[in-house]
Amino acid sequence: MTTWHAGPELLERYADGRADDVLAASVEAHLLACADCRGRVAAQVPAARLGANWDAVVATLDAPTPGPLERLLARSGLRASTARLLTATPTLRLSWLASIALALAFAAVAATRPGGAPLLFLALAPLVPVVAVAIAFNPSLDPSSEMVEATPVAGLRLLFLRTLASLGPSIVLAGVAGRLAADPGQSLALWLLPALALSALSLALASAVPIATAASALGVLWASGVVVAEAAARGSFAAVASGGEVESVLVHLPAQLLAGAVALFAAVLATRHSLQPGQPNRRHA
Amino acid sequence: MSTTIRFTDITKRFATTRALGGVTGTTGPGMTGLLGPNGAGKTTLLRILATVLAPDHGGVEILGLDPGDRQERTEIRRRLGYLPQEPGFHPRFTAFEFVDYVAILKELDDRRARHAEVHRVLEVVGLGDVAGKRIKTLSGGMRRRLGLAQALLARPEVLLLDEPTAGLDPEQRLRFRQLVSGEHGRTVVLSTHQTEDVATLCGRVLVLADGRVRFDGTPAQLASVASGRVWIADAEASRGAAVSWRTGDGRVRHVGNPPDAAEIATPTLEDGYLLLLHESRTRQQAA
Numbered sequence: 001m002t003t004w005h006a007g008p009e010l011l012e013r014y015a016d017g018r019a020d021d022v023l024a025a026s027v028e029a030h031l032l033a034c035a036d037c038r039g040r041v042a043a044q045v046p047a048a049r050l051g052a053n054w055d056a057v058v059a060t061l062d063a064p065t066p067g068p069l070e071r072l073l074a075r076s077g078l079r080a081s082t083a084r085l086l087t088a089t090p091t092l093r094l095s096w097l098a099s100i101a102l103a104l105a106f107a108a109v110a111a112t113r114p115g116g117a118p119l120l121f122l123a124l125a126p127l128v129p130v131v132a133v134a135i136a137f138n139p140s141l142d143p144s145s146e147m148v149e150a151t152p153v154a155g156l157r158l159l160f161l162r163t164l165a166s167l168g169p170s171i172v173l174a175g176v177a178g179r180l181a182a183d184p185g186q187s188l189a190l191w192l193l194p195a196l197a198l199s200a201l202s203l204a205l206a207s208a209v210p211i212a213t214a215a216s217a218l219g220v221l222w223a224s225g226v227v228v229a230e231a232a233a234r235g236s237f238a239a240v241a242s243g244g245e246v247e248s249v250l251v252h253l254p255a256q257l258l259a260g261a262v263a264l265f266a267a268v269l270a271t272r273h274s275l276q277p278g279q280p281n282r283r284h285a
Numbered sequence: 286m287s288t289t290i291r292f293t294d295i296t297k298r299f300a301t302t303r304a305l306g307g308v309t310g311t312t313g314p315g316m317t318g319l320l321g322p323n324g325a326g327k328t329t330l331l332r333i334l335a336t337v338l339a340p341d342h343g344g345v346e347i348l349g350l351d352p353g354d355r356q357e358r359t360e361i362r363r364r365l366g367y368l369p370q371e372p373g374f375h376p377r378f379t380a381f382e383f384v385d386y387v388a389i390l391k392e393l394d395d396r397r398a399r400h401a402e403v404h405r406v407l408e409v410v411g412l413g414d415v416a417g418k419r420i421k422t423l424s425g426g427m428r429r430r431l432g433l434a435q436a437l438l439a440r441p442e443v444l445l446l447d448e449p450t451a452g453l454d455p456e457q458r459l460r461f462r463q464l465v466s467g468e469h470g471r472t473v474v475l476s477t478h479q480t481e482d483v484a485t486l487c488g489r490v491l492v493l494a495d496g497r498v499r500f501d502g503t504p505a506q507l508a509s510v511a512s513g514r515v516w517i518a519d520a521e522a523s524r525g526a527a528v529s530w531r532t533g534d535g536r537v538r539h540v541g542n543p544p545d546a547a548e549i550a551t552p553t554l555e556d557g558y559l560l561l562l563h564e565s566r567t568r569q570q571a572a
Binding site for chain 2: 055058059061062063064079080081084085088142143144145146147148149150151152153154155158
């Protein structure tokens with residue numbers, strides 16, 4: 001029980017928000033213990049200030065709390081709103097990242113085993129970014145896509161952000177897995193350009209067919225292409241199954257340059273398509 | 286009255302289905318109702334107007350801008366609010382987070398101003414109290430209103446609502462009507478099955494059937510389509526009645542040719558609409 005009370009002038013300054021931090025803190029400490037002063041101050045706070053303060057409290061309580069990734073992106077200089085758009089991409093969910101990490105780990109283990117198959121890794125690694133892109137742009141996995149598409153940010157900017165958000169992590173994860181595989185120096189150089197080419201092609205084709213179809217078709221084409229090319233280099237399909245170093249044309253410079261050119265061309269196509277309404281994920285057909 | 290939306294002879298085809306077969310119309314400020322049976326092309330038309338879908342042929346102009354041009358389309362999207370027929374949500378988002386996410390996509394970049402706007406629209410649709418709740422815990426009606434909240438962000442000049450009252454109970458429907466009728470000077474196009482919504486809200490109604498505009502006028506004009514052709518009788522059967530049904534008082538309402546011993550009744554918008562659909566169907570079968 002306190003016998004001391006805050007003076008009217010002090011309470012008025014506190015109520016108007018004119019008291020400095022130290023003074024305000026001591027008034028607040030007193031108010032907690034003193035019902036009399038609480039009663040007197042309640043009548044003095046201007047209604048507008050009370051309303052604004054209340055709104056600020058509610059806004060703080062309701063405001064989304066950025067996850068660790070979003071905070072990291074924002075801290076590294078990205079605009080907070082852009083960071084939020086990036087992290088809302090379906091592919092950045094932990095479950096998805098965990099599943100590609102697991103798939104790649106299996107491929108890497110298979111490739112590093114004595115007498116293992118670097119070819120398996122070469123066939124699978126470029127498909128990881130393709131699947132990531134297909135997921136990021138698959139409207140059935142983005143329940144809000146219909147609303148999102150009618151916003152001004154939809155189109156080119158969202159295409160870039162989503163592509164970045166899906167290619168980035170999957171390439172990093174596949175890169176790490178590649179380092180663990182038998183042929184650390186060469187593996188990233190081997191599959192990176194094909195991966196970009198396949199991803200860009202999926203996006204470009206998505207203007208004509210659903211992206212999942214485009215990505216699956218390209219995936220099958222790539223995997224069988226790798227096997228056929230390797231069989232051609234070794235002379236028979238039986239020789240492919242025996243494991244060992246990759247010998248096919250895919251490891252040579254012209255094939256890599258071709259992949260780079262395809263990636264560039266398809267990226268331009270995808271960009272052009274994203275400028276049309278109802279693109280790039282044309283599930284309407 | 287100025288025109289905010291103009292569409293001329295637009296067609297849209299999905300694989301083998303013709304969704305729109307040459308639709309022409311205009312709307313100005315105020316509420317326009319889009320009535321039509323399922324599969325009439327209402328949703329396709331709204332999606333084209335929302336710039337989500339491009340027509341195969343024909344011209345669209347919204348707020349004097351061409352959605353076929355990239356920059357003009359972005360400008361349209363800045364001034365447009367759209368509630369799709371089936372708004373989907375990330376169930377892990379809270380109501381606030383979801384609307385905030387759409388607000389970012391609507392270029393409300395300033396965090397403080399954006400949060401204030403998110404609060405405003407959530408309050409408007411009566412979801413202020415559940416802003417912090419995860420969407421998966423909200424009821425169907427609440428989700429519907431959440432969809433509406435995002436459409437209201439940044440006070441759009443054009444509001445396109447695809448069946449906004451579907452799944453709402455009568456009280457929620459009333460609340461919705463109060464909500465949209467309070468906004469003057471804005472162009473609102475709403476598609477619906479509820480002739481009641483159109484009768485109470487809209488100054489203008491377009492009836493779409495089988496991919497074509499079958500009627501364009503005021504609700505009173507639509508009702509008068511059935512003028513002199515609505516009958517109340519005690520008997521069930523009727524020669525050539527387009528539609529007939531037993532009403533709550535036990536009598537039978539006929540729209541079309543009069544049955545025996547019938548009294549003529551004042552047509553409602555629903556009578557006009559049903560007769561119009563019946564005649565359009567009959568004409569189609571004859572053709």
